[in-house]
Amino acid sequence: MGAVWRKGWRPAAVLLLILILWEGIVRLFKTPSWLLPAPSMILKEAVTGYERFLPHLQSTIGLAAAGFLIGCSIGILVAVALHLLPGVQEAVYPLLILSQNVPTIVLAPLLVIWFGFGWLPKLIVITLVCFFPVTVAALGGFRHTPVEMKQYMLMAGASQLQIFSKLEWPHSLPALFSGLKISATYSVMGAVISEWLGAKKGIGVYMTLASSSFRTDRVFVAIFIIMILSMLFFVFIQIAEKWLVRWTREEMR
Structure with missing residues (x-):
């Protein structure tokens, strides 16, 4: 402490x-409050409007957490597949990089046209935001496995799967968690952006309504809540990293 x-x-x-x-x-x-409210006014609105804001907060947390879990799971699976299949990596990895050059705010309306206004397009947006940092970080971790240890296991007769599970995967965890931290912060913003597409609840909806009614204090309340949520997600991943990496290292001894 x-x-x-x-x-x-x-x-x-x-x-x-x-x-x-x-x-x-x-x-x-x-300065007029509609232009730039004072921090004391923003705090007052956060306290007095807590009950009004709470349903939007709960909706965004659920959406961000679900999208983060799906996106990171896909990111890890893609990284493992690309690592174990080098030929596929050479063919697919450039396409993954190109996919990140498409602005999410441009792709989002197309997802609404294709999949409607339900949860699916919103989850796809968050997944697209979250999976790439995890994939890149995991692949980097796999590549930085000590070569001499890999050669030793090959000499001992270990299979490719054994080398991956016993050596490459544990050594990739620090790099992987770096990607998870980035995705954790991105997931909240991805959820807010997805809610702008069309939703009944969520911080994105709250911000849109507040902005259209010139309630700048409420907009700032939403901004600060987004920052706090991103920080909490980051801290949660950091705690999980300390526990899992330490446990993995103890198992490898």
Whole structure:
């Protein structure tokens, strides 16, 4: 706990300073609330409008978590398949890179036309956002397995599957979790973008309604909630990484 405090007080102090300056500038120049609300006004709206915002928050959390799990699962499976089948990797990997050059905001309306306004197009959007960082990170981890250890296992008569499960997979975990952390933060924003396509609930819907009614304080409430959710997802993956990587290393001893 002491280590967390020693590392965390500086960014917390900077954030507090920014909020104080923000509050002071808004009050000094008497900026209209519809243009730029003060942090105190945003906090007041977050407290008083909690019950109104809660259903949207729950919807986005469920959507982001489901999309993250699906996207990361597909990303891991794709990485394993490409690693174990080098010929397929040479043919498919460039196409995966090209798929990331298509803006999500452009692809999203097409998904609505093809699949309607249900959960499916939203999950596809989040999956597309999440799977690529996981795939790239996992492939990088597989490639950085110590060559001498791989040669030793080959000399001992290990099969390709045994080398993968006993050596390459455990050594890829640190890199894989780096990709999972990136995808965890992307999943929340992917969920919000997907909700702009057409949804009844969600932070994206809440932001759209607040923006159209010039309730900028509510827009900022949604922005801060998105930031907090992304941070919580990141911390959750970080905790899982510490536990799983340590457990894997103990098993390899």
